[in-house]
Amino acid sequence: SSQRLTYSTEAAVGQAVGDLIVEIIGRKPAAVLGLATGATMEPVYANLVAAFKRGDVSFAGVTSFNLDEYVGIPTSHPRSYRSTMNALFFDHVDIDKNRTFLPEASVDKPDEAGERYERMIAKAGGIDLQLLGIGRNGHIGFNEPGSAKDSRTRLVELHEDTLRANARFFSDRPVPSSAITMGIGTILSAKQIVLTATGVAKADAVRRATSGGFQADCPASALQEHDKVSWFFDRAAAGL
Numbered sequence: 001s002s003q004r005l006t007y008s009t010e011a012a013v014g015q016a017v018g019d020l021i022v023e024i025i026g027r028k029p030a031a032v033l034g035l036a037t038g039a040t041m042e043p044v045y046a047n048l049v050a051a052f053k054r055g056d057v058s059f060a061g062v063t064s065f066n067l068d069e070y071v072g073i074p075t076s077h078p079r080s081y082r083s084t085m086n087a088l089f090f091d092h093v094d095i096d097k098n099r100t101f102l103p104e105a106s107v108d109k110p111d112e113a114g115e116r117y118e119r120m121i122a123k124a125g126g127i128d129l130q131l132l133g134i135g136r137n138g139h140i141g142f143n144e145p146g147s148a149k150d151s152r153t154r155l156v157e158l159h160e161d162t163l164r165a166n167a168r169f170f171s172d173r174p175v176p177s178s179a180i181t182m183g184i185g186t187i188l189s190a191k192q193i194v195l196t197a198t199g200v201a202k203a204d205a206v207r208r209a210t211s212g213g214f215q216a217d218c219p220a221s222a223l224q225e226h227d228k229v230s231w232f233f234d235r236a237a238a239g240l
């Protein structure tokens with residue numbers, strides 16, 4: 001069953017999503033987590049690190065697959081999603097880094113990396129819980145408007161709006177304009193999904209994502225067809 005939860009602050013959302021993940025790992029220590037980047041996720045990871053430090057959770061049995069990774073910057077770049085995940089989460093908990101995966105975007109043939117990633121997810125037994133943020137244009141992962149509902153992990157070009165939104169993270173060079181992302185179909189294959197949105201800039205995307213069925217111009221609206229989605233909002237994001 002799906003549920004919509006609205007909290008008064010962004011901090012409360014991060015706490016609630018963190019608590020849910022801790023509870024899931026408590027039930028299944030070898031859970032396979034689908035992870036996401038983006039500013040919205042930072043309080044979630046901060047809460048998970050705090051829970052680990054309190055001894056409330058261990059990630060030692062967890063396997064993780066991130067949604068996406070930029071193409072065109074080395075994995076070692078501080079703004080690669082690998083570096084971001086290490087800095088926000090992996091470096092501070094007991095997860096085995098050999099079981100933390102992101103799409104291999106810095107290889108010679110990124111167009112072939114997608115199928116490899118899909119096979120790895122399948123071999124791990126599929127994703128138990130997929131964490132998602134949402135772009136201002138309704139994207140999930142880097143599935144921009146127009147992405148097919150049955151799309152799988154693949155090389156994609158990013159939209160202008162996404163480049164503008166993410167430019168703030170890159171001071172030394174332009175934002176990479178392509179990425180490898182799980183597809184909408186990949187995301188819908190997860191057993192459970194948690195979408196988190198905070199702030200007024202997401203209100204319109206949230207409105208379109210949660211009502212009216214699937215519309216190709218709002219990839220997140222595909223989640224309405226999944227039977228176990230938890231939507232976590234703050235008041236500003238839920239405002240419309």
Ligand code: GLP
Pocket residue numbers: 036037038039040041067068132133134135136140141142162166
């Ligand atoms: C990025 C990521 C998405 C993320 C979205 C929102 O482009 N690829 O996975 O959900 O933007 O990011 P933020 O939380 O910073 O608003």
